[in-house]
Amino acid sequence: MNVPPRHRLALAVSLSLLVAAPGLAVAQDSPPPAQQATTLDSVQVTGTRIKKAEIETEVPVQTLTREDIERTGLTSIGDILQELTGSGSALNTKFNSSGNFGFSPNGDGVGAGSAQVDLRNLGAKRVLVLVDGMRWVNESSASGVGATTDLNTIPLAIVERIDVLEDGASSLYGSDAIAGVVNIITRRNFEGGQVTLNYGEYGEGDGAQTGIDVAWGMNTDRSNLFLGVSHVDQEEIYSNTREQASFPIPGTGLTFGSSGTPRGRFIFTDPNTGITQDITPNEGNSDPTYDPTQTCDRTDGYHCFGTPDRFNFSQYNMLLTPSERTGAFGQYRFYFNDNVHAYAKALFNRRESVNQAAPEPIFLGPDAGTGNPYADDIFISADNPYNPFGFDLVSVDDPDTAENEANLILIGRRPVEGGARVFEQQVDTQYFAAGLEGSFEAAERSWFWDVNFATSKNEAEQTNYGSYNIRNIALALGDPDVCAATSGCVPLNVFGGPGTITDEMLAWIQPVVRDRSEQTLDVFTANMSGELLDLWAGPLSFAGGLEHRRYEGSYQPDPLTVAGFYNGVPSLPTSGEYDVSEAYVEFDLPLIPEGSFGQGLDLSLAGRYSDYSTFGSQFTPKYGLRWQVADELLIRATYAEGFRAPSIGELFGSASRADLQIDDPCLVGLDGSPPDGDPANCDALGVPDGAVQTNGQISVTTGGNEDLEPETARSFTAGLVFSPAFAVGTGWSERLDFELTFYRHSLEGAVQAIDAQTQLNLCVETLDPLYCEGISRSSVGSINGFNNRLTNLGSIKTDGWDADIFWTLPATDAGQFKLIWQNTIVTRYEALGAAGQRQPLGVGIEVTDSAIPEWTSNATLDWRRDNWNASWTVRHISELEEQCGDAVTFPVCSNPTEGTNTLEAMTYHDLQVGYRFDMLQGLQLTAGVNNALDDDPPICLSCSLNGYDASTYDIPGGRYFYMRANLRF
Known part of the structure; x- marks a missing residue:
């Protein structure tokens, strides 16, 4: 399609924004003849429901083309989107989450193995993910009912492009679109076949990623068919293979290691002497002798517990978790005539992933703080054959006797005999959609309509090996007579150090734990768009429609967990459902005709009414101005109100x-x-x-709260797009575009603890x-x-700037160069709690695996000459600051007088080169390296597990080499 310059101003998206009606995919090659007459005249883009020839709107849309995606060398949609300058911290496969993070206060589990996207640092649950304009089902992690989309349930191989709308869009798309919308457009009009092979690994020779994608399609005069199959296998990387991640918090040794150790830590008050002991057995002593008269200058089988005795749990963690994903996708379209066609599409995807944590510690006594009475209120009998102290260890005073006064403070024993905790996830995603789309002429005007239905389901199962049954532990440590009378019970030795817990003991205390979760989403939509009438300045365009959605979600932990016998993180079942009916309308009103004040001034008005079965109704409006000052200059602004309905986990999640x-x-x-x-x-x-x-x-x-109200938000954007004529068709520039956008988001009643x-x-x-x-x-x-518990207690306010440059140089004998430079500058981020207390996260601050850099920047220089192509991408993240906490005394805390640590600015360099062979329809070979300068991520004291922020920096660090072969036939 030949688009005049003033219609190609918005971002790099303008040339690639073709038909993307709700429930329909973009045309990737030329459309079938039956479709050409209508689609060439009117198109629709993400951010508006109106189809028209003017293809840039009042809102900024960033588009990642297939070429952009392949340039990254990445195999996950989530990893690609997290590299955008406007993205915030979000979960990905670099988080070794299960067994370490516990449960989110939102009731949505830990999302183990998933990849999410956060826009404008407002949280992944405030980003709406669409596939071909239709909502995608929320994740299932087998540990809760999630409020976000797992992008690893969508194979990258089926993606034609990704539109990212970084503006509030609740008036057009409903709940969750507070921070923006990600619209994933699938491949459609495809002729012939394609096989793509991928392989990559890190410079250390580990973390290999392999993949194969097969695509095939055909077009006829009346139909088109596309089929695709994808398989990706990402191998793990263990933290003990990287020096910086080899301690619980790098640079502090074992100071912040665990007091749950293989030899055991025992804190108690000896009832015979009144001395409070804090001791651990000497190394290699599996049958220590206890002398009650000694303190820390000991000659018996113990010594006083100290920092060198702490356990380095990080040695068992993963820096990169394994993930194997297999997906199949197909869609078919049949054109009844020039004006009506039907479509059907289906997807199945399986993700198998693994997390691993250190052997699970057993903490007993009042200082354990587990909240489980079997652990906190433990009674360990003096008659236990392995108890070396000669008296009962009692957590709670016995009111009926003066003999058993509480004397136990803490026992911390890590049974390395039982091996590491391994959490295996299997997530199955099923999706089916069908619909009709058409157009007709009425009163000499073109009208477009579509009717769509989609149903989708995520089912997850997580199997946990290496955890313990705390009830059976209590029985095995208690009265030996009770244990003997209990089938399968054998006395347990937590006193003798590593190797003293036998296979027979493990068989009694170590179960296999299985948790399940499920989410389903059914969506029906009907839309219409056209021109209502001619006004003084042009036609009044209109779009309107109806939508009905039904959500169901459930989480079923293992019966052992429900009964309160699980030694790990406790949880209870969750289930819930709700439905919503909505209607929306959108108008594009020309205010001033071309020539009066530039090329035209348009006002857009949109509103959406939503009726929820859980809390009632909500109305969200949006207003926008688009002023085409001249062919070279576009000025635009929007104001929108939005909301996010509480999720099933937030409403119904149990403690x-x-x-x-x-x-x-x-x-x-x-x-x-x-x-x-x-x-x-x-x-x-x-x-x-x-x-x-x-x-x-x-x-x-x-826990959840059924009385939660929706979060409400206000969004404002204003900016310009400038394409100077002096930079068009010259000796130094074929085209030059500048884009500047100011954004502001204000969120009230944030659902959070x-x-x-x-x-x-x-x-x-x-x-x-x-x-x-x-x-x-x-x-x-x-x-x-x-x-x-969760409540509507907080507010979040953030604003900043996006500044982008797109420069295409003229083709010469040396080839053609293109430069894309994109920047996001965050000028404010302020989060307040229930009574106005300032939350710790802010601009330039790192807090517990989450960061908001003041400046993030991506610059790509692309080169093409004949069959060759190459690119150089520079990614910059400005410096961050965090609180050192108890690590203030260590050299790794860079500003000890202020109690803060600086995470230095990082700049990554990615290189890629490719060559296309003229055989069959083309064989493209590509090789690349990400992080070419071999930079390691900065140490993070406030980050969990491995001492890195896995959502901000390249983890595990070092170079990543990859190759790709793409054959068309």
């Missing part, structure tokens, strides 16, 4: 636990640093002087019940209960 890294301001730090909380307030909270924090992880229990660290700090600082309610402490001062 679940997350083990979070929290510094208790009332306790002596893990590194021995004194408490920084107000002493009087800590005393009022029941914390004894000198109480020590034994573990950095504190269990926080959260107050940040746990912030809540604890405010509790200690103020003693206000608003913060202290739900936080309980044991007799030794440690937190043994931390409960909060």
